[in-house]
Amino acid sequence: MTESAMAVVKPEMKSYIWLQTADGSIQQVEEEVAMFCPMICREILQTGMGSSKNYAISLPQRVNPAILGLILDYCRFHQVPGRSNKERKTFDEKFIRMDTKKLCELTSAADSLQLKPLVDLTSRALARIIEGKTPEEIRETFHLPDDLTEEEKLEPLRNITDDPRIRLLNRLYARKRKELREREKLKNVEIEERVDDRSVDDLLSFINGGDGDSKAVKTNKNKKKNRRRKDQQKDSSSTNENGNHDKIGELDALPCCQNNEFNKILAASPSRTVKSQDSAAAMYSSKIDFDDADIYDDLDPAMKEELDREVEDFARRLNSDWPERVQEILSLGQERKLVTVLTGNGSSPRFTKQVLIGGSCCLPIRVRR
Amino acid sequence: MGEVLGLDHLSDLPQSIIECILTRLPIRDAIRTSILSRRWRYKWTTLTQLVFDDDCVAMSNDGIYEDLIYFITHVLFLHEGPIHKFHLSATYLQNTPDLDQWMLFLSRKGIRELIIELGDGEWFRVHSCLFNCSKLTLLELYRCELDPPPTFKGFLCLKSLKLHQVLIAPEDIESLISNCPLLESLALSYFDSLVLNICAPNLKYLYLEGEFRDICLQNTPLLVAISVALYMNDETEPFGDISDCNYEKFLGGVPYLEKLTGHVYFTKYLSIGNSARTLPVSYIYLRSIELHQVSFEDMNEILVVLRLITSSPNLEELQISGSSNPVAASEAPDLDFWENECPSNCTFGKLRVVKATDMSGVPHEMEFIKYLLRNCPVLETMSIRPCVYVTDRRLNMLIELLKFRRASPEAEILFIQE
Numbered sequence: 001m002t003e004s005a006m007a008v009v010k011p012e013m014k015s016y017i018w019l020q021t022a023d024g025s026i027q028q029v030e031e032e033v034a035m036f037c038p039m040i041c042r043e044i045l046q047t048g049m050g051s052s053k054n055y056a057i058s059l060p061q062r063v064n065p066a067i068l069g070l071i072l073d074y075c076r077f078h079q080v081p082g083r084s085n086k087e088r089k090t091f092d093e094k095f096i097r098m099d100t101k102k103l104c105e106l107t108s109a110a111d112s113l114q115l116k117p118l119v120d121l122t123s124r125a126l127a128r129i130i131e132g133k134t135p136e137e138i139r140e141t142f143h144l145p146d147d148l149t150e151e152e153k154l155e156p157l158r159n160i161t162d163d164p165r166i167r168l169l170n171r172l173y174a175r176k177r178k179e180l181r182e183r184e185k186l187k188n189v190e191i192e193e194r195v196d197d198r199s200v201d202d203l204l205s206f207i208n209g210g211d212g213d214s215k216a217v218k219t220n221k222n223k224k225k226n227r228r229r230k231d232q233q234k235d236s237s238s239t240n241e242n243g244n245h246d247k248i249g250e251l252d253a254l255p256c257c258q259n260n261e262f263n264k265i266l267a268a269s270p271s272r273t274v275k276s277q278d279s280a281a282a283m284y285s286s287k288i289d290f291d292d293a294d295i296y297d298d299l300d301p302a303m304k305e306e307l308d309r310e311v312e313d314f315a316r317r318l319n320s321d322w323p324e325r326v327q328e329i330l331s332l333g334q335e336r337k338l339v340t341v342l343t344g345n346g347s348s349p350r351f352t353k354q355v356l357i358g359g360s361c362c363l364p365i366r367v368r369r
Numbered sequence: 370m371g372e373v374l375g376l377d378h379l380s381d382l383p384q385s386i387i388e389c390i391l392t393r394l395p396i397r398d399a400i401r402t403s404i405l406s407r408r409w410r411y412k413w414t415t416l417t418q419l420v421f422d423d424d425c426v427a428m429s430n431d432g433i434y435e436d437l438i439y440f441i442t443h444v445l446f447l448h449e450g451p452i453h454k455f456h457l458s459a460t461y462l463q464n465t466p467d468l469d470q471w472m473l474f475l476s477r478k479g480i481r482e483l484i485i486e487l488g489d490g491e492w493f494r495v496h497s498c499l500f501n502c503s504k505l506t507l508l509e510l511y512r513c514e515l516d517p518p519p520t521f522k523g524f525l526c527l528k529s530l531k532l533h534q535v536l537i538a539p540e541d542i543e544s545l546i547s548n549c550p551l552l553e554s555l556a557l558s559y560f561d562s563l564v565l566n567i568c569a570p571n572l573k574y575l576y577l578e579g580e581f582r583d584i585c586l587q588n589t590p591l592l593v594a595i596s597v598a599l600y601m602n603d604e605t606e607p608f609g610d611i612s613d614c615n616y617e618k619f620l621g622g623v624p625y626l627e628k629l630t631g632h633v634y635f636t637k638y639l640s641i642g643n644s645a646r647t648l649p650v651s652y653i654y655l656r657s658i659e660l661h662q663v664s665f666e667d668m669n670e671i672l673v674v675l676r677l678i679t680s681s682p683n684l685e686e687l688q689i690s691g692s693s694n695p696v697a698a699s700e701a702p703d704l705d706f707w708e709n710e711c712p713s714n715c716t717f718g719k720l721r722v723v724k725a726t727d728m729s730g731v732p733h734e735m736e737f738i739k740y741l742l743r744n745c746p747v748l749e750t751m752s753i754r755p756c757v758y759v760t761d762r763r764l765n766m767l768i769e770l771l772k773f774r775r776a777s778p779e780a781e782i783l784f785i786q787e
Contacts, residue, residue, distance in 0.1 A: 104378035111386055123386060126379070127393035135404050142379040144406045153404040 017044065018056035021065050026056045029072060036075035038114040060112035067102075067109045070095075074118055096125040100141055103129075151177050380408045384415075392418050397425055400444065414447055418454040423461050433461045442467060445474050452478040458486035458511075464493035472496040479504050481526075486511040492536065510535055517541050523548025531556040539563055578632075585618040592623040593654070598632035614642040616673060626652050629677070630659040640669035643676070655681040656719075662692035665733040668703060674737075675711065683719050687741075690726040691734055691756065699731055707736040716776070720745045726754040730766040739773045748777040754785040 017034040020026045034050070035041045043057045044050050050057040059068065077083075077091050096103065103122055110118035130138055135153075139146055382390075391399040391413055399413045421444075426436040437459055455475050464487065475483065476498040483505060487493060494514040500521045508524070509531040516537070527549040533556075537545070546555065547568040555572055557565075560579035567575070568588040577584065578598040586592070616639045620626075631639075658677060664670050678684055723741055728734050742751065753770070755763050767784060 101378050104382060107386055108378075108382055111383060119386065119389065123389040124393055126390045130390070130402070131394055131398050135401060138402070138405055142377065144377055144380060144409070147407045148404060148410070152410075 017050040018053050019050065019068070020056035020058050021063055021068055022059065022061045023064065025065055026053055027065075027068075028053075030076075032079055033072055033075045036079040036115075037071070038116075040113065060109075062105075062112040063109040064105070067105050070098075070102075070106055071109060071113065071115065071118065075115075078117070092121055096121060100126070100129060104142075150180050377406075377408075380406065384412070387412055388416060391416055395424060396420055396444070411449070414449045416448075417451055418456075419444065419448070419452060420454070420456040421459060422457075423459050425459075434463065437462055438465055438467050441471065445471060450478075452480055454482040455480055456482070456484040458484065460488040462487045464491045468493060469496040473498050476502050481505060482507040484509040485513070486533075487513075492534075509533075515541070515545075517545060521548070523550070525550065527552055529554040532558070534559040539565070543568070583615075583618075586620075586622060588622070590622060591625055593625055594628040594630075595623070595626065596628075596630040596632075597635050599634040599638050601634050615639050616643045616676070620677075621650060624650060624652065625654050627654045628657045628659075629655060632661045634662070636660050636663045636670045636673050637667070639673045640667065643669060643673055650680060652681045653683055655684060657686045657688075658684060659688040661690045662727075663689055665691055665693045665729075665731055665737065668706070671733060671737070678717065678720075679715050682717075684717060685719050686722045686724075687720060688724040688726075689737075691728050693729045693731050693734060704732055704736065707740060711740060715744060717741070717745045719747065721747055721749045723748065723751045724754075725752070727756045728753055728766070729756045729759045730762040730769075735766070735769050738770070742773045742775045742780065744776060745780070746776045748775070748780040750781045750783060752783040752785055757787065 015031040016028045017031050017040065018026055019029055019034065019040070031044075035044065039060070040050070040057060049055050063071070074095060077095075078088065098106070103125060107119060107122040107126065110122060129141060133141065138144065379387075391402065394402075396419060399416060402409045402413055403411065421437070421441055423433075423437075425440050426433055441457070452475060455471075457471075468485075468487075473496060480502050481504050483499075483502065484507070485495075486509070489512070492512045492514055494516070495510065497516070497518055499515075500517055503524065504526055505524045506526050507529040508527060509529075511533045512535070514536040515532070523545070528551050530546070530549065530552060531554075532542075535557075542557070542560075542563075543566055546552065549569070551571055552569045553571055554574040555567070555569065556574075556576035558576070558578040560577075560581060563579065563581050564583040565577075565581060566585045566587045570588055571591055572589045573591055573593045575586075575589070575592055575594070576596045578600075580600045584597075619639060620629075658681065660674060660677075663674060674689070678687060720741075723745070725734075725738060728738075738751070738753065742748070753766075755766060763786070770782060770784070
């Protein structure tokens with residue numbers, strides 16, 4: 001509260017209470033206003049503090065002078081008896097019009113003063129701000145750090161329903177997780193800039209060299225590979241900065257996508273192929289046929305273009321926000337036109353290139369349809 | 370400090386406040402906060418109040434039913450710590466075995482408030498673990514079957530019980546009610562042909578609706594508000610044993626009553642066996658009486674109304690709607706009752722507002738209005754709304770109204786026509 005405001009509300013013969021905020025500043029407040037805060041009221045009644053400047057009541061840490069001013073405004077209005085509910089409501093609505101930072105501070109301060117009606121009011125206001133916003137919007141509004149890995153953000157969706165459409169989505173996300181891991185690795189060795197210049201073969205062999213997680217794919221028939229990958233996994237754990245290896249290990253990984261020996265694996269575990277088939281079929285409406293996954297370099301330009309387009313589409317889908325995605329998919333009902341519905345925000349070309357590698361697994365599968 | 374990015378004030382709030390905020394969010398939004406940031410990862414999981422409705426999952430033509438079940442199951446699975454309130458009201462949800470699982474889960478989580486309302490269709494049978502929820506303070510069930518086990522000793526903390534279309538044996542409902550010593554609020558609706566004795570020493574609010582045949586408020590000394598709607602089944606003998614005095618059984622032991630609302634056949638029900646015109650009980654706290662569908666051709670019903678209002682010296686508001694049969698009620702053989710037998714020395718010293726609706730203008734109605742106008746010294750408004758079917762008698766009603774003496778100089782008579 002400002003000095004001038006104090007002067008205005010200071011008629012003769014009123015009793016005052018002295019309050020001290022954590023920064024050491026002391027101010028004088030009308031007794032009936034101060035008593036409206038249960039914490040202050042208790043101090044006065046139990047300890048007899050507050051009667052003079054030398055015996056000012058120390059307020060909790062969370063109450064700074066600016067916020068105290070707001071709280072006293074609130075108390076000053078509400079301690080007057082006989083106000084109608086409508087008047088109080090109107091005051092409250094105006095009162096909480098402030099930026100979110102202040103609103104948080106006010107909530108915290110009101111809580112420390114045990115001023116429950118104000119805590120309720122501000123909590124409700126904060127809830128209203130949060131309600132219906134996307135996570136990004138909430139983070140932006142409240143300056144929350146975006147410190148979860150994308151994997152972790154995707155996690156809650158896993159197995160939330162047994163709906164085949166959700167399973168499909170989960171597979172898409174599993175692929176995306178792989179993308180992310182690869183991107184991370186590429187970043188680590190600082191070849192990010194050059195990615196686009198490399199031939200797919202180079203890239204593939206690089207990735208194979210640093211490939212980490214393929215646990216779920218391994219079949220007994222691939223024991224040799226198995227052993228090799230285990231060693232690699234150790235590598236990848238040590239380079240993983242997220243400290244999240246356990247979860248990655250558990251991830252429901254898809255058939256190994258980025259391996260140029262993919263076809264061999266495919267042949268070795270036909271059941272897996274069948275399992276992925278319907279999802280892939282649902283995702284891709286194109287009619288491209290490939291006999292061999294290694295065909296990339298020999299693609300004719302028209303096909304390549306179409307492939308790029310699809311892959312970009314795929315990347316876009318992966319990049320969009322998951323809850324909305326689920327909503328959309330669920331709202332589809334029996335329709336399975338995923339391709340037309342699942343359009344999200346665009347992705348960077350660089351990322352598209354990455355997806356091309358990850359998405360390659362879908363293409364050979366189509367051969368088997 | 371923190372000038373560029375800003376400080377994370379929201380996350381710094383004490384967990385109690387964060388729960389306060391999350392509780393005010395729809396549960397979907399509350400759960401979605403887990404992907405905000407690392408500090409928000411598990412904040413929602415300790416929420417003690419879980420409210421599920423149709424909006425938890427997206428609308429779609431199919432699958433919403435399964436989606437809801439999965440959603441609820443997963444939320445419970447991820448939840449941590451006690452759950453004090455579980456509110457499920459989902460019209461898309463039908464009886465499902467999952468419900469038993471949830472109930473079992475909740476019964477081990479210290480559940481205090483339980484509300485379950487599923488969509489129309491097959492009624493569900495409440496899992497017997499419900500009766501182990503010893504901390505319940507509020508229980509609301511819709512369209513289900515309740516079968517308390519013989520070992521059930523009552524909900525010792527239950528304060529509010531609401532059963533809507535619940536199948537339960539008459540003796541079970543009586544013992545359920547009497548085994549909840551703290552019960553303050555009781556609402557039973559859509560009960561059929563039920564003889565009900567209510568023993569609830571702390572009961573304050575009572576709401577009854579259905580084909581009750583005989584109700585006895587045996588031990589409900591603290592009741593402050595009663596609302597009753599009684600439907601009559603033509604096949605059944607109307608309302609109990611004629612030898613009993615329903616008025617006594619129902620209103621004999623409620624000295625603290627503040628508000629009484631009677632719908633449909635309530636006045637008729639009270640009139641059965643009502644002979645005592647003396648006033649055994651005085652309702653000194655009763656401020657508001659609302660009686661609907663009173664038949665003014667039935668002297669017994671008129672007597673009930675008079676008995677009620679003359680026993681309520683502090684009555685402030687009276688609302689009466691008629692359901693007179695104009696033909697039968699036009700012939701009023703005992704019209705001299707108002708002159709000779711009516712307690713004429715009685716004044717209603719606090720009655721300020723009278724609302725009479727669905728008035729047909731039959732003699733006893735008009736006499737009743739006349740009686741009120743003459744004996745209410747502080748009356749502020751008397752509003753009269755004639756029955757929509759009565760058109761020819763309205764002018765006569767008005768002419769008659771003009772003649773009536775008014776004890777209150779301030780009284781305003783409103784004749785309301787649509």
